[in-house]
Amino acid sequence: MRRAHHPATEELSLPEVMAALSDPLRIGLVRALADGAERGWGELWAPVAKSTLSHHLRVLRDAGVTRTRQEGTRCFVTLRRQDLDERFPGLVGALLEAAGAEDVNGGVHLAPGSDSTAACR
Amino acid sequence: MRRAHHPATEELSLPEVMAALSDPLRIGLVRALADGAERGWGELWAPVAKSTLSHHLRVLRDAGVTRTRQEGTRCFVTLRRQDLDERFPGLVGALLEAAGAEDVNGGVHLAPGSDSTAACR
C-alpha cells in the first residue's frame, strides 16, 4: 500500500475533474459521500470486483475529488467538497442535484446498517 | 452530409454530458458558444485537423450539448443552454465559470473579425 497522491487545491484540473465525474459508478460514489461523512471502504458497495472499485476510487483521488486516509489496513474516504467548491463553485452541487434527480448511482450503495451517524465505529 | 441526430431534452444523459465536457478542446468550443450566439463552422478555430474538429462537434451534438443547423453546405451551431439548464440546473454555468477562471480552452478561439454581433453575415 503505497502513499496515495492527493493534488493540492490549486492543482485541480477542470477537465480531469469532469472526466472523473463522467462515470456512473464514480458519480454513485460521490453521491454516497455527499453528506460529508467519512466512509470506510467496506461501507461502499458497488457491483464490480474490488480491484475495479479500487481503480475508481483512485481516479477520484488522483483528480482531487476525494481524500483518502489510512488507518492500519483500513482506508477511509471523504469528499473534498470545500476544495472543489473553492476552485469550481457550484459544480459539485449541480452534479449532485442532477444525479439525484435522475438517480444516477452506477449500482453503488452504502452497506446495510451504515448511515451518517454510524460511520467509522 | 447525413442528417445529424439530436437527442431530446428528456433523453440527455448526465454521464454522457459530463464526458462530453471533460475534454479541453470541447470545453473551449462550449465557451466559444457561451454567449448564445449561433456560430458558423468557419468561425471556430481549433489546432486540430478538420476531421478531428468535426468529431468533437459530433460528440457535443450527440450528447445534446449543442445543436447543429445546416444551410446549404454550411453548418451553424448553438449551445443548448436552455435544455441543459432544464435537466441539469447550474451545471453549464458552473462549468463556464470555472473554465473562464482557469482559461481552459483547448486552443479554441473565434476566427479573427468574428464577434457576437457580426456572426452569420
Add this chain to the structure above:
DNA sequence: TTCGTTGTTCGTCGAATATCGAACAAGCTA
C-alpha cells in the same frame, strides 16, 4: 509466527477515444 483482512498493483483483455489524411457528398458558383 502464522493467519486473515484489506486494499493496491500487475497483467491482460476488449471497447472506446483521439488523431490524422484521404476520399466522399452536397450544394454553390462560374
Add this chain to the structure above:
DNA sequence: TAGCTTGTTCGATATTCGACGAACAACGAA
C-alpha cells in the same frame, strides 16, 4: 457542366479506459 467550398465519413493507428483475476504488501489478531 466543371470546379470550389464545406463538412462528413472512412480507414488506420496509438492511446486510454473499464473490467477482471491473481499476486502482493501491510497490518491486526490468534
